[in-house]
Structures are given as structure tokens and as C-alpha cells.
Amino acid sequence: MEIYIKNEKLPLLSIIVPVYNVQDYLEECCNSIINQKYLNIEILLIDDGSTDNSGEICDYFGEKYSNIRVFHRENEGLAATRNFGIAQAQGQYLGFVDSDDWIYENMYSDMMKIVLEKNAQIVCCNFDLEIDKRIIKRGKNGIDIYNKNEAIVNLMYPQFYQFYAPNKIFKKELFQNVEFPIGKHFEDIITIYKVFLKSEKVYFIWQSGYVYRQRKDSITNAIFNSKSAEVLDAIGFVMNDSKRRFPNNINDIMVGYIRYYISFLDKAIIGNSKELRIYQMTIQDVIKKYKKAIIINKKLSFARKIQFLVCGYFAKLYELLAKIKNFLN
Structure with missing residues (x-):
């Protein structure tokens, strides 16, 4: 096992990764999180009843790295898996990564820098798109801060951070009495809205840290x-x-x-x-x-x-x- 070198003076950041039948993408996703420059991360790989080799890939990474915890569960869907991850997370801050996506190596170091400097409860970053292995860049320079009402208005406009959970970090306490709704599609929308309501300020890094892979079978691309x-x-x-x-x-x-x-x-x-x-x-x-x-x-x-x-x-x-x-x- 490779012992993850961490700086315990930094707040622990828990990265929740729901996994379901993504064997073709999971290794790239895990490596992108492992290679983060932020030095106090735990990674929760939660196998949601995969029927391909995703569960075995999770076990491989869990055995190899000391900061990865692996869970195997019966299939319940993305929302239930994220809720389980929140309950298991040991960090003061939470991040979410979808297992068919990947992230740039400075994503969490850039966002946690704002947490440390500003005691921020929510920090968002921009995101790029990967379509047929081609990266569409959305990022630009700059950092903005929004009060609660402006931050919520911006959720509805595509040039900002949107309702997605994965391109954000949250202070864990914001999820007290807030869960992702089980059995619903587009489960991020109401949950992110409720969490934003509990924070007085939201920080937005215009530079992209997250890469969404646009798959043909994605629900967001469906007819x-x-x-x-x-x-x-x-x-x-x-x-x-x-x-x-x-x-x-x-x-x-x-x-x-x-x-x-x-x-x-x-x-x-x-x-x-x-x-x-x-x-x-x-x-x-x-x-x-x-x-x-x-x-x-x-x-x-x-x-x-x-x-x-x-x-x-x-x-x-x-x-x-x-x-x-x-x-x-």
C-alpha cells in the first residue's frame, strides 16, 4: 500500500465518488483525484452495485492507497449513494466527483485556498466539457464573491457554476438536515439550492477545475x-x-x-x-x-x-x- 502523504494542519476534505458501471472511465477519475495538490484528502469510492468490473477497480485503488476507503452496496442510485457518502465522510469539507468524469490537479488546492483565507462555506469552480475525447474550454481568470441572493440567481445561468454538485466544495455542516432526494432525476437542483440558502456567501473561481465527460447515454443529453x-x-x-x-x-x-x-x-x-x-x-x-x-x-x-x-x-x-x-x- 502507498501511504498517502498528508498535511494534518490542513482541514480534511472528503471526496465522495459514487460508482456504477463505469469501468472504462473509473481509473482516470481516481488517478485525477489521487494526484491532487491539496494534501489532506480522503477519497470515498462507493460501489453502487456495479455489474461490470467497477467494484474490482475500486478495491484495487483501496488496497493501493491509504487515503481511499471503499464501500460496496446494493444498487440504490446516485442520490442514496451520495447521502451514504456524506454520512461516512470524516472531513470538515465535502467534494463530489462523478466517476465518469475527471479533475485537474489543482482543483481542490485552489478552492481550499479560499476556504483557508476566507473561512468560506461554499467554493465553486468553473468546468470544461469533454465530448468525444475533445476538451471544450470554459474557464477564464478571476475569482468572484456573491451574497446569498445573487449566488442563487447565478445558479440558473449557464455561464456560472450551475446546480451541479461536483464542481463545488461545501462545509459539511451545511448538509445537516439536507439530503439528495432518492428516486429523482436531476437530484442536484433542489439539494444545491437548499445548501446555498444556508450559506451567506459563495465564492466562484472562473478557472476550470472539473471536466464533465458528455456521454451519449447521459440523462442530461437524452431526448x-x-x-x-x-x-x-x-x-x-x-x-x-x-x-x-x-x-x-x-x-x-x-x-x-x-x-x-x-x-x-x-x-x-x-x-x-x-x-x-x-x-x-x-x-x-x-x-x-x-x-x-x-x-x-x-x-x-x-x-x-x-x-x-x-x-x-x-x-x-x-x-x-x-x-x-x-x-x-
């Missing part, structure tokens, strides 16, 4: 169906609750809500969903109500504003354009 529609319920909850809590930010919240809704309307159009007209009518009404807010919104590009307005006022044209865009891609 619209009844299960993926759950995201609209989750975003609807966030929208309604945040409007109540932060009335001064209603316009930005609603435009962010429209952005999410439109992304799934596109999937419904491409998939010829039976519920398509319902979704079109709903978002058209919201767009018309918040037309002025869309036009003056500072977080949207000009092209995105045009997209919203076409969707709201020219449904047939929008439907045609969505299909053409999908065909060209």
Missing part, C-alpha cells in the same frame, strides 16, 4: 421524456421559493427559469413529445409577461434574448429552428 420532465418541477420549486425569499431579484430569477424551461422545450420539440403544446403554451405566457426583463437582463447575450422572444411570440418558427439546429448538429 425529452416523462422522467426528464422532473427537472421542470425542481426548477419550478426553486423559482417559486426564491421569488418569495428574494423579491428584489424576481426579474433575474424568472429569466433564469425561462432559460432552463427553453432548454427542455428544445428536447420536447426534437423528441416530438405528446406534451409539447403544454410546454410551449406555458413558456410563451411567461416570456410575454417578462418580456421587458428579458430585454434588459445583463446575464443574457443578445442572441439568447432573440431566442427567448422568438420562442415566446413565434412558436412555429421556433419549433422549425430547433429542428434545423438539431439536424445540423
Whole structure:
């Protein structure tokens, strides 16, 4: 076994890695966490009933490295596995890595530096995308700090850190009485929202630390169906609750809500969903109500504003354009 060299003067960071049938990606994921420059990490590899060789790969890494703990469980899904990991974590801070993704070696050292300097409860970093082994860069220089209401508004806009759990670190105490909802798709949305509500400030590193691998079988890339529609319920909850809590930010919240809704309307159009007209009518009404807010919104590009307005006022044209865009891609 290789003894992990750590600096116990630094806070312990627990990295929770749910594992399910990812034998082709797991080794790269584990090595990227092992090679982190931050020197006080424990890694929890939680095998969620894998039927391929993922469990054996977990055992290999657990036997090789002293800071890796391996758990084997019956299959319960991502949310239950993350909840189990939180309960088992010994660190003061938590991070999450999906086992088909990987991270840059300075991701956690950069984020924990802010924790140490600012006593931060939540630090986020930007992320890159890997599509067919090609890296699409999103990162840039800079670090920003947001108060609670602005941090929550930013969750709804794609140029920021979004609702994903893995590109963030959290003080563990924020998850007291907060769990990922079992049996739900897009389980990050409401959970991350609730955790953000418990923190007064959120720090965002614009440089990318995390790499999301876009797989063809990923639920986030799937054609619209009844299960993926759950995201609209989750975003609807966030929208309604945040409007109540932060009335001064209603316009930005609603435009962010429209952005999410439109992304799934596109999937419904491409998939010829039976519920398509319902979704079109709903978002058209919201767009018309918040037309002025869309036009003056500072977080949207000009092209995105045009997209919203076409969707709201020219449904047939929008439907045609969505299909053409999908065909060209």
C-alpha cells in the first residue's frame, strides 16, 4: 500500500465518488483525484452495485492507497449513494466527483485556498466539457464573491457554476438536515439550492477545475421524456421559493427559469413529445409577461434574448429552428 502523504494542519476534505458501471472511465477519475495538490484528502469510492468490473477497480485503488476507503452496496442510485457518502465522510469539507468524469490537479488546492483565507462555506469552480475525447474550454481568470441572493440567481445561468454538485466544495455542516432526494432525476437542483440558502456567501473561481465527460447515454443529453420532465418541477420549486425569499431579484430569477424551461422545450420539440403544446403554451405566457426583463437582463447575450422572444411570440418558427439546429448538429 502507498501511504498517502498528508498535511494534518490542513482541514480534511472528503471526496465522495459514487460508482456504477463505469469501468472504462473509473481509473482516470481516481488517478485525477489521487494526484491532487491539496494534501489532506480522503477519497470515498462507493460501489453502487456495479455489474461490470467497477467494484474490482475500486478495491484495487483501496488496497493501493491509504487515503481511499471503499464501500460496496446494493444498487440504490446516485442520490442514496451520495447521502451514504456524506454520512461516512470524516472531513470538515465535502467534494463530489462523478466517476465518469475527471479533475485537474489543482482543483481542490485552489478552492481550499479560499476556504483557508476566507473561512468560506461554499467554493465553486468553473468546468470544461469533454465530448468525444475533445476538451471544450470554459474557464477564464478571476475569482468572484456573491451574497446569498445573487449566488442563487447565478445558479440558473449557464455561464456560472450551475446546480451541479461536483464542481463545488461545501462545509459539511451545511448538509445537516439536507439530503439528495432518492428516486429523482436531476437530484442536484433542489439539494444545491437548499445548501446555498444556508450559506451567506459563495465564492466562484472562473478557472476550470472539473471536466464533465458528455456521454451519449447521459440523462442530461437524452431526448425529452416523462422522467426528464422532473427537472421542470425542481426548477419550478426553486423559482417559486426564491421569488418569495428574494423579491428584489424576481426579474433575474424568472429569466433564469425561462432559460432552463427553453432548454427542455428544445428536447420536447426534437423528441416530438405528446406534451409539447403544454410546454410551449406555458413558456410563451411567461416570456410575454417578462418580456421587458428579458430585454434588459445583463446575464443574457443578445442572441439568447432573440431566442427567448422568438420562442415566446413565434412558436412555429421556433419549433422549425430547433429542428434545423438539431439536424445540423
